[in-house]
Amino acid sequence: MGDWVTTRGLREGRRPRALSPWREHLRDTFWFAPTAAMVLVFAVWAVASEIDARIVRAFQDAHDYDGVSELISIADDARTVATTVSSAMMTFIGVVFSISLVAVQMASGQFSPRVVRLFVRSRITKVTFAVFLATFVLSLLVLTGYDGEPDPRYVKTVPLLQAILTLAMVGLSLLLFVMYVNSTLRLMRVSHVIGRITSEAFRVAARMPAAATAGAGVALGPETARVLHQGPGGVLRDVNIARLVRAARQHGVVLRLIPRIGDFVVPGTPLLAVHGGTAPAARSLRYTVSVGVERTFHQDLAFGLRQLSDIALRALSAAINDPTTAVQALDRIVQFLAALSHRPLDASLHRDRRGTVRLVQPVPGWTELVDLGFSEVRRCAVGSPQVTRRMMAGFDDLLLVAPQERRAPLLRHRELLAQAVQRAVPEAADRAFALRPDRQGIG
Template identity: 75%
Template sequence: MSDWMVTQRPNAGRRPRALSPLREHLRDTFWFAPTAAMVSVFVVWVGARALDTAVVEALQDDRDYDTLDELLRFAEDAKAVVSTVSSAMMTFIGVVFSISLVAVQMASGQFTPRVVRLFVRSRITKATFAVFLATFVLTLLVLTSFDTTDDPRAVTTVPLVQSVLTLCMVALSLLLFVLYVNTTLRLMRISHVITRIAAESFRVATSMPVPAGGPDAARLGAATAWVPHEGRAGVLRDVNIARLVRVARKHGVVLRLIPRIGDFVVPGTPVLAVHGGPAPSRRALRYTISVGVERTYHQDLGFGLRQLSDIALRALSPAINDPTTAVQALDRIVQFLAALGRRPLDAALHRDRRGAVRLVQPVPGWTQLVDLGFTEVRGCATGSPQVSRRMLAGLDDLLMLVPPERREPLLRHRELLRQAVDRSGPAPADRAFALRPDRQGIG
């Protein structure tokens, strides 16, 4: 069966959202949330300053100078508080930044450098930095609103609303700081890191098109045109599915993505094959292919397995020698493969509103996913009975769950593991112990 003979349509009948790649790219950046927060707090401050000015003008119109005098005395106390908060926020920002650097350094050294993305994508971390910076900017803006005159008749504004807003931001900052420390400590624990990786992997699998009947997409025929990659060299991070589907429908063709998400592409190599007509113009295909320096979870079905395998390999290295961590990674590898055991793979077909296939996106096949999850870990498992026992138990579980046509790669890995243990085991009793399946390794 060819790579594009499985007919699929978007999950739950939803079409891909046009801003999906942009949203994912912004999640991989650290500048967007703080910048948006500082711009937003400036807008809020303008509104709060207008309210304070309106309050002062209303009191002056009513000649309520006693109330104005009380507000001026309040402003003196509020100015001292705001000044203290302004200095404290810079200290808080430095503490948060230091904690983040230490956590990232420890995680990349103990687990794998690819888990640094978990810290970058952490919503709590971004929210903490954003609120801290916004609070600091707000205190500077509020300090400019304090009037130097003590005459109630000449005062133009008293930052009453602004001061209350500053105190609310301080309270929010303290709450986020507690949540940030808790989240960072969790991310420094390998079990939570593995769980996060698995959750992201399942999110990608869930977003893939689900099976749908219909023979209309069984064969595409020969390609009528090719679209080369004209951007910079790098890893194919994702494609704008909604835009490609729209372009293909407009030109009456079917587009087939040639490299898989996560492949390294160089300028001049074909990235799209066109079936059924001429190639769309370069302008129509602009901003549909995203290339970066590293892989991302978005649309990359194998990236989660790659990270789990890396964590297990790092744990089994002589420098770390932590087979329990490798067993935890194998737990999630088996879970992920079990979830995909009966799903059609090899290709994802995206349809337009009328149900016609417009984009064929290659995804890893079952054999490729099994090899990615087990091959490298199996090579390092011979010296650790805990890992070999857990891998055998996982392979046995998968053999019970998958259909018969998908058992061959599992049986192959099981036999290769048995042969490797037979060659490395010093005694028959040790070999027999290492080849006894156990879901906990050695309990």
């Protein structure tokens, strides 16, 4: 999946959508899909109930009371199913998602606490939970639809269509349960988790504007004002680019975001620098900045490398001691850095419809990304020849694809790794073995 994003997603940046931050924030929540499903099932039940009532009235108007009696008999059989579903579904939900919480705990301890968000953002998990709850609610509503009148001439409704919908929801629940179990088992595999993180990181890079350097012939002019952060303190998760570009265009200025996405912002500290005029009114800047308790992928270019580095560090710890997982994380670190090796970094320029730069958003530079991907792992990898061999091969591959001006940080890390191995490994043969490039670590 990551390779697909590399070949297609990094070609050209996309114009930011106005509702993009809201959509991303809803993906990071678990309440929206179940709540929407329960509201929808109320609406579907109301429509089905009206259709059932009209069917009964049509039979009664035609004086076909035998047909009404047959409908009542069929609905009585379906009532047993609805009763069983309503009593068993909540127990089923509790057991299934209790097991899921245990799986999330295990993944958090083995990989990194940051990977829990993969479970929260999993679409199949949300859809399964939503359908389970919707099936339970629908079964209760169906049970309330039974008239209890035995005379077919006076019965008002027979929940026939409602019962059919309940059976259909039960079948859909069983199908989603199988898909959910398969998805959960995949999310517990380290290779799949690392692949998902890499794919998300590539999507962030794909959304960056194609011309992203602050020095691409754009003069911001002198700084004329600053906007302070007035909201709560926390991690800067993302900014509403479309709103900021519109506010800057209306006031004829250029806005420059001072903190970087992923930084912790404190109330009262500078948030935006204004170039070329007065600061936009506070009303036009409302809801343009999102601050939370943790970082998200939405606009954070470095967050993927942060998670991959965390997984490698956790794998190299004495408690886990799994160098093969560290090698898998390094594979993706090298892949991501290779994809960014020719892209302009340091700042992302956002333009209005006329092509005028209106927002400058800082992003990590090449040296910062290389340091993030290798610094901590390099310090912990000295005692594992499998990891050092993979790192040496990774440096060699990146030196082949990176332009000349970006090779200095790679050469620095390569030399530091070699020096650390020479100090830590006394035998010359072991040193030579540990520093021999190998893309698989040790075969």
